[in-house]
Amino acid sequence: MREMSIEKKVLVLREGEAAEETVDKLVLEAPFTIFLNGSELVTLLCTPEKMDRLALGFLKSEGLLQSPEQVESLRVREEEGIAEVELKDRSPLAERIYGKRAITSGCGKGTVFYHALDSLRSNPVRSKTTVSAQQIREHMQRFQELATVYKATGGTHSAALADLEQVLFFCEDIGRHNAVDKIVGECLLAGISLEDKILLTSGRLSSEILLKAAKLQLPVVVSRAAPTSLCVELAEKLQITLIGFARGRRMNIYACPERIKPEG
Amino acid sequence: MREMSIEKKVLVLREGEAAEETVDKLVLEAPFTIFLNGSELVTLLCTPEKMDRLALGFLKSEGLLQSPEQVESLRVREEEGIAEVELKDRSPLAERIYGKRAITSGCGKGTVFYHALDSLRSNPVRSKTTVSAQQIREHMQRFQELATVYKATGGTHSAALADLEQVLFFCEDIGRHNAVDKIVGECLLAGISLEDKILLTSGRLSSEILLKAAKLQLPVVVSRAAPTSLCVELAEKLQITLIGFARGRRMNIYACPERIKPEG
Numbered sequence: 001m002r003e004m005s006i007e008k009k010v011l012v013l014r015e016g017e018a019a020e021e022t023v024d025k026l027v028l029e030a031p032f033t034i035f036l037n038g039s040e041l042v043t044l045l046c047t048p049e050k051m052d053r054l055a056l057g058f059l060k061s062e063g064l065l066q067s068p069e070q071v072e073s074l075r076v077r078e079e080e081g082i083a084e085v086e087l088k089d090r091s092p093l094a095e096r097i098y099g100k101r102a103i104t105s106g107c108g109k110g111t112v113f114y115h116a117l118d119s120l121r122s123n124p125v126r127s128k129t130t131v132s133a134q135q136i137r138e139h140m141q142r143f144q145e146l147a148t149v150y151k152a153t154g155g156t157h158s159a160a161l162a163d164l165e166q167v168l169f170f171c172e173d174i175g176r177h178n179a180v181d182k183i184v185g186e187c188l189l190a191g192i193s194l195e196d197k198i199l200l201t202s203g204r205l206s207s208e209i210l211l212k213a214a215k216l217q218l219p220v221v222v223s224r225a226a227p228t229s230l231c232v233e234l235a236e237k238l239q240i241t242l243i244g245f246a247r248g249r250r251m252n253i254y255a256c257p258e259r260i261k262p263e264g
Numbered sequence: 265m266r267e268m269s270i271e272k273k274v275l276v277l278r279e280g281e282a283a284e285e286t287v288d289k290l291v292l293e294a295p296f297t298i299f300l301n302g303s304e305l306v307t308l309l310c311t312p313e314k315m316d317r318l319a320l321g322f323l324k325s326e327g328l329l330q331s332p333e334q335v336e337s338l339r340v341r342e343e344e345g346i347a348e349v350e351l352k353d354r355s356p357l358a359e360r361i362y363g364k365r366a367i368t369s370g371c372g373k374g375t376v377f378y379h380a381l382d383s384l385r386s387n388p389v390r391s392k393t394t395v396s397a398q399q400i401r402e403h404m405q406r407f408q409e410l411a412t413v414y415k416a417t418g419g420t421h422s423a424a425l426a427d428l429e430q431v432l433f434f435c436e437d438i439g440r441h442n443a444v445d446k447i448v449g450e451c452l453l454a455g456i457s458l459e460d461k462i463l464l465t466s467g468r469l470s471s472e473i474l475l476k477a478a479k480l481q482l483p484v485v486v487s488r489a490a491p492t493s494l495c496v497e498l499a500e501k502l503q504i505t506l507i508g509f510a511r512g513r514r515m516n517i518y519a520c521p522e523r524i525k526p527e528g
Contacts, residue, residue: 006493011521013397015513019526024516029471029492045471045494133277154509155468155490174470174492204419206438207293207309226419228293228438229270230309245418249279252288257275262283 004028004049004149004156004172027155029174034058035084047149047156047173051076053185054173055083060184061177061212068188124239127219129196131164132261133251136198136222139167140246143200146170150202159183160200167200176203180212187216194218205231205244214238220259222246227254268292268313268413268420268436291419293438298322299348311413311420311437315340317449318437319347324448325441325476332452388503391483393460395428396525397515400462400486403431404510407464410434414466423447424464431464440467444476451480458482469495469508478502484523486510491518 010024033043034055041064046054052074059065065087072086139162149172150156156172159179169190171182180201187194198220199213205227211234213221221235222243235242235255242255253260274288297307298319305328310318316338323329329351336350403426413436414420420436423443433454435446444465451458462484463477469491475498477485485499486507499506499519506519517524 011517029494230293253275
């Protein structure tokens with residue numbers, strides 16, 4: 001695994017004390033350019049780890065890839081920060097990439113997003129799976145234990161996939177979108193059924209994160225942080241169980257509580 | 265001012281207690297589409313407040329606008345979530361918008377970003393302004409006091425501009441990029457000199473936030489949160505004083521400490 005942080009001299013000031021020079025760990029941020037069928041698609045700024053997962057997860061979340069069977073080849077040149085993805089079927093791609101002109105940074109999305117949104121509105125998650133509140137609490141405790149880069153740098157978001165017993169995949173990244181996309185990529189590669197799985201995230205629950213889960217038909221999304229109004233609205237429409245402020249003994253259920261067994 | 269949160273029923277679960285239904289406040293997330301010279305440029309997902317600032321700040325941060333004098337007209341249709349911006353000089357625009365094809369969400373940037381980066385590398389901040397550590401501590405205390413939507417919802421990021429005496433502008437938004445862009449817009453409209461001003465943010469210090477400050481030639485950037493490796497690297501190159509983990513009595517200076525007077 002590639003190193004995810006570097007050491008850096010820093011000047012620490014404390015009120016009423018002399019300045020103290022010490023060494024701090026900084027999370028790595030690096031550009032990562034994805035080439036799709038030979039043309040440059042995007043440059044993400046990310047923490048350079050699990051870049052194959054990030055490339056596949058990004059393509060899935062952006063609607064450019066449905067299943068790993070569509071991938072002809074995936075080559076990651078880690079040191080250069082480049083991924084080259086070749087898909088078997090190239091036909092519908094140009095139009096989609098053209099549509100991406102309206103997509104931007106700053107947690108923004110363009111027209112493509114709203115098409116996706118409309119199609120998803122008619123695609124609610126049907127899973128009948130249920131999980132106990134106690135299991136969610138244990139998952140979130142484990143989730144925090146696994147966040148070693150965060151503990152060292154304070155600069156990462158985390159995302160994970162859990163089943164009803166344990167955390168299966170865990171990722172960290174400077175970006176909350178990237179962290180979730182790495183998990184999306186893990187799910188694609190694992191090829192496991194997701195109808196009884198749970199997405200854990202350290203980040204705020206915005207509409208974009210909810211839509212990433214919806215594209216995987218994940219029935220339960222959990223975060224330590226707050227949800228937005230649009231995220232809750234979408235979770236109700238898409239029948240995804242949405243849990244926020246999952247901290248210690250407490251959690252808030254914002255949508256579809258029927259999948260959570262209060263105690264047991 | 266438009267309401268920035270809505271009330272929503274939520275089910276609160278606490279270990280060993282019965283589920284309790286209560287009312288929670290959720291920060292508003294809404295799509296906001298910016299039309300530039302009649303064509304759709306981008307749809308941001310934001311908290312619908314100070315949308316004129318957000319539109320101008322976004323255009324500035326993306327390199328599509330340098331000064332307010334270039335703006336022929338700006339019309340925000342709040343309820344529809346639309347801004348229509350007309351620039352006087354339209355000539356260089358098409359090429360730039362075309363270049364935006366590679367820009368994406370998830371804290372990502374495309375080729376355009378790296379051109380901007382290169383040009384900025386040769387454009388360090390020359391300001392000789394200095395500020396006391398005590399003043400930074402007072403700014404950050406005031407900054408937290410002003411974050412009323414965060415206190416109510418837990419779902420916003422904050423950004424502010426301060427001079428050597430007080431906090432001048434303050435904004436909240438679901439997105440840390442949006443919050444800073446709203447401040448960028450305030451700066452454009454205010455038309456004040458920025459060579460002795462300080463940018464405050466609640467969010468992580470990534471390369472994109474640093475570049476927004478660099479485009480305004482702001483000499484000092486402060487956050488409660490952690491910086492990334494690339495952000496510190498850019499701050500050194502661009503000679504921007506970078507302060508992270510500014511909490512209570514403590515702060516970490518990662519670049520250009522000469523602008524900070526340790527005590528006094």
